Amino acid sequence: MTIMSAMRDETVITAQRFRHFRTIRSNQQYCKPTVTPAHANLMEENSIVARLLLRNENCNFQIQNASMSAPLPSPHIVILGASFAALTAVRELRKHAPQARISLIAPKAEFFYLPSLIWIPSGLRSGADLTLPLDRFLHDHGVQFIAGRATGLKDGGRTVETDAGEIKNDALLIATGSRFIKKLPGIEHALTLCEGIASAEAIRDRVNAMTSGRIAIGFGGNPNEPAAMRGGPMFELLFGLDTMLRQQGMRDRIELTFFNAAAEPGKRLGEKAVSGLLAEMARRRIDTHLGHKLLGFSDKGVDTEGGHINADLILFMPGLAGPAWAADTGLPLSPGGFFKADEFCRVDGAEKVFVAGDAGSFPGPDWMPKQAHMADLQAKAAAKNLLSTLAGKPVSHRFKIELICIVDTLDQGIMVYRDLKRSILLPSSRLFHWAKRFFEGHYLKIFRH
Secondary structure, three states: OOHHHHHHHHHHHHHHHHHHHHOEOOOOEOOOOOOOHHHHHHHHHHHHHHHHHHHOOOOOOOOOOOOOOOOOOOOEEEEEOOOHHHHHHHHHHHHHOOOOEEEEEEOOOEEEOHHHHHHOOOOOOOOHHHEEEOHHHHHHEOEEEEEOOEEEEEHHHOEEEEOOEEEEOOEEEEOOOOEEOOOOOOHHHEEOHHHOHHHHHHHHHHHHHOOOEEEEEEEOOOOOOOOOOOOHHHHHHHHHHHHHHHHHOOOOOEEEEEEEOOOOOOHHHOHHHHHHHHHHHHHOOOEEEEOOOEEEEEOOEEEEOOEEEEOOEEEEEOOEEOOHHHHHOOOOEOOOOOEEEOOOOEEOOOOOEEEOHHHEEOOOOOOOOOOHHHHHHHHHHHHHHHHHHHOOOOOOOOOOOEEEEEEEOOOOEEEEEEEOOOEEEEEEEHHHHHHHHHHHHHHHHHHHO
């Protein structure tokens, strides 16, 4: 077999694979569920070779059902992460660009519904309930999954560095989320709910093992970026534990203390929300330790500038910072270490690089939340603007700024809504608890089917 004939045979195979990957059927596209970075780049290189040979007028062979002028491939869009923002971006991109080549890079093809971690300590949910394999979702949306963790960027964002190799792209959307600031002395003595299922299960086991004592619950912020905090889940955990202990007849033997460096915790939810939450704590006989800077933790409890809180169990949500790998991207970062973005979700200092969700720092009011709903809104805008940029059109889609939060108490819920014009607090109701559960089911159903 001559070199040319071998190259022609390989070209036929490569072109057939390329054509199969790009073919769109009535309601789905096909791709390999897991592709390594080396395979992804090889696919792109082989496609280039195939096109060059097809254009050679001296090639006297044909490819089944394909013309000699094979179309150029669609731009390669890469999404980093498997978060709310990442999956919403996939749906939005596929909706508006059915033939786009999309790759998603994440450690595992799994999605975790983090808002319902608050129900694991009470047993209302298990880890399995909140873990969703993404193989079917990615297959149905024609997305190439690449297992890996982002470690940096090169070439102004056109090359993603991962622990499994380098991936090139024509446009990039960052949706890897943030990380917790673990700098307070003795932080190892505290459990952090939103670190994941394992942490939520550890809280459940520790609480169930208690027969008496005190649980101290609080959250912190990022001094360099005050908006980078996640306090809502800690209010829910606080009220949920109180409800559970009362149902078990244990509340008189296990005390609860809420602590925070701010005198008015939860102020970003609105003035009405702060007063409402503090009134709920008083009604439930939950002690408070507010307005004192945190100094650290120990096996004895929590130390603040205002004194010591004795505690047998410490549940603490640290402030947020940008992803650790952001420092190796060469892109400008916010004071809190997040990717700086504009109102169109474009990352400063880079072309065709966008960010959505907790990984970004966006212009807006200081109360703008880092929560799943906000991440979804940003992802939709980012996806549309990314496609506009690839098409050579000006960006025009701004994300809506609003906060929607149901502070769940295990059997009821307090509804908080805020946008640029108004702030609303609706009193505790069983309706809101069930609304939160309904939304969980609805959201997960989208990614299951």
